[in-house]
Amino acid sequence: MIVFDRVGKRFDNHDAIRDISLTIDSGEMVFLTGHSGAGKSTFLRLLMLLERPTSGCLMVNHRDTSRVKRRAIGTYRRDFGIVFQDHQLLFDRTVFDNVALPLHIAGFEMRDVNRRVRAALDKVGLLQRERANPAVLSGGEQQRVGIARAVVARPKILIADEPTGNLDPQLSAEIMSLFEAFNQVGVMVVIASHDLALISRLRHRIITLNNGRLVGGGGHL
Amino acid sequence: MGDWSVAVGIYEGRNVPAGPGMNNARRVGVGPRHPIVRWVYHHRQAAADSLHKLVFEPISTLLTWMVLGIALALPATLLVLLSNVLALADTIDVPARFSLFLNELTTLEQASDIARRMEQRVDIAQVSVLDRVTALADFGVQTGLESLIESLDANPLPHTLLVEPAAHINASRMDELADALTNTPGVANVIFDTQWLARFETSLLLLQRLVIGLGLMMVIGAILILGNTLRLAIEARRAEIVVIKLIGGGDAFVRRPFLYMGLWCGVGGGALAIGLVIIFLSLLASPAATLLALYNSDWQLQGLSFIAALQLALVGGSLGLLSAWQATTIHLRRVEPK
Structure with a gap:
């Protein structure tokens, strides 16, 4: 469960996030939308502890994130699976090794790593490309490798930042149904997207930010 | 492409209680290993990976080893010669x-x-x-x-x-x-x-200080050079470090391969230094014996002992680790996800 309690984030001379209070339940799927500069990225960065709130309190899984010390940030982030708009794949290794990376960090056994990576790649339809270098894949395929990497360690929370940003409508719809499938097995999914046409068809809560403020989809607290 | 709509297979089996007689920790699919086992595994992985990277870049690895080897061999040779002089001085009967x-x-x-x-x-x-x-x-x-x-x-x-x-x-x-x-x-x-005795002892002290001072300077130089090599290695792997930090690799996890890289560079440099010292001393042995024979001494130049050679490799390894420590402390903090 994620609880924003009057969270604000101020950079040098402007407020990226102002006084946001909302709750996202475990097992929920929400979209985060707004114009560029509305605070979507900062919202996600606060969740990942890439930034710290300058005011208010952010609780993740009943834990006050301000108590998470620098050394414990790695462990904290392992509760999340993250899908990046620019994929953040490593081109010096194969698709398989990219997907296996979170499992190596978490210290899974080799047998387990093989099994899970294959299952994740199978699920995104890229099992045949496991020995390929991600650089030779198309944008949509790279995004699916990113998704496989995000879910391979079975995180409780899946976060995606503009996962369909560079994809055509049909591919975007496929990616979204993949996220819905993960949500159906109990994973919390938070997706930042400005593709309103796509996300409004999907009947999930839509959190709208404008100029750092919450203007829609606040939910209970 | 797979069927997107079905329940996602990789989450199947989650939260399934262990069956009777099954060892939870050893069961496939249970999850991460015990923290201590994981720690050992990460160390082995980092050690093997960094050695692998060094072996696959033989030229630059050899150059790094040479730089460290020379920086260590020079003071080591001087120390061996100094200990010879001190031992020789002991054998001289110094009657007042x-x-x-x-x-x-x-x-x-x-x-x-x-x-x-x-x-x-x-x-x-x-x-x-x-x-x-x-x-x-x-x-x-x-x-x-x-x-x-x-x-x-x-x-x-x-x-x-x-x-x-x-x-x-x-x-x-x-x-x-x-x-x-x-x-x-x-x-x-x-x-x-007694004046000549005082002169002799002061000269020895001067020589000793000179050797230690030169050695320290060379060693500090070696640490800085290796630190710079590691800084370049960190820069070259910036993208990888950022991704690892984003997906849950802690500072220690990111740092470990570089520490091992420093260790291997240091040990390799130390091993090379052993070879250089042995070659150097064998070149000096014959003229030194001739010179001493002219002074009616049958003293033989004492080479690098086995223990001293081990110490040299150990010093190399420690120096490597030390410079990797300082390089990662300074430079890794600057590599943060944006």
Whole structure:
């Protein structure tokens, strides 16, 4: 469960996030939308502890994130699976090794790593490309490798930042149904997207930010 | 492409309780290993990976090893030579020596007589007579003033006795001996010559400091060079570090491969230094033996001992680890996800 309690984030001379209070339940799927500069990225960065709130309190899984010390940030982030708009794949290794990376960090056994990576790649339809270098894949395929990497360690929370940003409508719809499938097995999914046409068809809560403020989809607290 | 709509298989089996008789930790699919097992695994992984990376870039690895090897070999060679000099200095019997100038009227026969009587004493090892004619000639040769000496009417030098005390006597007995020698009839003046000993010991100290100072400078240089190599390695892997940090790799996880890289570079440099020192010393051994033979010594140059070689490799490894530590402390913090 994620609880924003009057969270604000101020950079040098402007407020990226102002006084946001909302709750996202475990097992929920929400979209985060707004114009560029509305605070979507900062919202996600606060969740990942890439930034710290300058005011208010952010609780993740009943834990006050301000108590998470620098050394414990790695462990904290392992509760999340993250899908990046620019994929953040490593081109010096194969698709398989990219997907296996979170499992190596978490210290899974080799047998387990093989099994899970294959299952994740199978699920995104890229099992045949496991020995390929991600650089030779198309944008949509790279995004699916990113998704496989995000879910391979079975995180409780899946976060995606503009996962369909560079994809055509049909591919975007496929990616979204993949996220819905993960949500159906109990994973919390938070997706930042400005593709309103796509996300409004999907009947999930839509959190709208404008100029750092919450203007829609606040939910209970 | 797979069927997107079905429940996602990789989440199946989650939260399934362990069956009877199943060891939870060993079960496939249960999850991460025990933290200690994981820690050991991560270390093995980082050690193997960084060694692998070094082996696959043989040229730059060899260059790094050479730089470290030379930086370590020079002070190590000097230290081996220094320990040789110190050991050699120990073997030289350093008798404190008294010079006894006799009265001008004492004849050479009387001088020999006094010398024989003195040699009876238990606290004297040896007495030799330096006659005035020889002494003057030697003085002339040593100073190049032969013509001046030839022009002298008379020899101004007295006969001299050189007295070597017994090796076992202590400082207070030495004082007693000095008194006894001064009061011997026929002795005009006693000079207790310790100055050359002081000079010798100070020279050794100077040499020792010089070697240590040079060694420290080389070692600091080596640390900085390796630190810079590691900084470049960190820069080259910036993207990877950012991704690892984003998906849950902690500072220690990111740092480990670089620490091992420093360790391997250091150990490799140390091993190369052992080879260089052995080659260097074997080149020096023969002329050194010849030189010492000219001084009537059968001393053989002592090479690098097995223990010292191990220490050199160990020092290399520690230096590598140390510079990796400082490089990662300074540079890894700057590589943060944006």
